[in-house]
Amino acid sequence: MKLKPNIATSEAGFIFNPATGDSFAANPLAADILARAKAGLDAAAIKADILTRYDVAPGQLEKDWDDLLAQLRDFNLLDGSGKWEAGSEEQAMGKAK
């Protein structure tokens, strides 16, 4: 699974799905994660970078990461079946293997 290729994102956190017309506001960290994912970084690299820059415990980040993926899936922004598969975070965030 990965972010649908037609999803448009902006630096300010505006997300637009041209297929449905739905739009979303991402907070700064979510916008940053999506931008990095689109740039090709894998999940491990993005998380490692967040841990160095933000005051957050690894366990909290993992929990929030899962929640972000759940939101992406719920908002129909992920490519593929939309079915969550454990261990497929990197694919989900745009780096298909």
Added chain:
Amino acid sequence: MKQPYERPTLRKLTAGALHKFGPRAGAAPTTALDGVPVAELVARFGSPLFVLSERQLRRSYQAAVRAFGTRYPAVQLAWSYKTNYLNAVCRTFHQEGAWAEVVSGMELEKALLNGVPGPHILFNGPGKRRAELERACEVDAVIHLDNADELHLLLDVAVGRATRPRVALRVNLDAGIYPQWDRFGFNLENGEAWQALSRVVASGQLALVGLHCHIGTYVLQPKAYGTAATKLAAIALRCQRELHTAVQYLDLGGGFPSTNTLKGAYLPAADTVPPLDEYAETITNVLLGAGFPADELPLLVLEAGRALVDDAGSLIGSVLANKRLADGRRATILDFGVNLLFTSFWYDHHISPTREFSDHTEPTVLYGPLCMNIDQLRDSIALPLLAPGDTVVVHKVGAYNMSQWQQFINLRPNVVMVDEAGAVHLIRAAETLEYLQQLERVPAHLAGPRLSS
């Protein structure tokens, strides 16, 4: 130095119907209550924690006295004990000059222990027992008669007493609001009230001193009080004319709203609830023009509760966990639920974070910690991205929560009062399991270990 973290989140943008109203995007944090930092209160007294402001209690009381007292020469507030009968709260109002309005023998004793003289206690309630009536007679409290059985029971209690018990008649009437509260007292329109008044006076055993009505709760129409005052004044004048008995006071009851927003209301209460001055203007205009001689105006008694205490109470709580529901909505679990915040069944309480967040909010369902499906505090509230351990403040919780709270699943927490100088006093200690169980008794055959088969 690392940046402050706020969990990544998305919010779907939706266009609602156009209107000119709108709240600010982010909830303003409440970092202190009456000048005392929330973090300090939690560190000292734990979470959840009820916090009462003595300053606000006094302000609300004085505002009510001012609203009515500047319009009418004889006004007396009677503090409605059931609204919050913590002694520190009651005593604050009694220091300000409030009488006590009680609705049970327990509340009667509480008022006496709080130093209220018997004659300054108004005993309402629809279910008074014989022993309670005897006690009320003994301390010369005013008994507000609710029904014919109670009247006859009191007549029986009065036999042989040196002084006649003082009574007021509870009257229910059509004040033009729906639903009409007719379960308290004698009905006016069907003649029952007049019949009871005639019997009271004719008995010669009771001293009729007042007339009472209580038209409802959270009544948003001052005009309804005007109608009630008109009808009550008319009965008082008839009493004087036909029964040759001067009624000393007219008690318009309580029911005045606070500025909490009722569930389902389109606009916040601050925009829709009339100020107390409007109620005062309506009631006093009626009484001044009712036909009483200027030097024989009856005392106006008001049994304010919610309007006096709601604003003075706050509840601090903590986030225990966040989760996402099946439909994608965010849910936050707090360390207090409907066990402590009974009024969440009626109100959409204003809830604030206690630290700065970004302007990003997420529609959130707020749950309490109880393992019960009904334990939902708000079905949707825009809150910042709270994390476990963050604290929140629920505003205007002074009325009913500290008397209708429950020892259900969790014990009841500390309650503190911040005095006018900013000092914090513990006014009710957090309950313990020992306290909860002290009245329990275990039968002997259950006291030992489990029998083996």
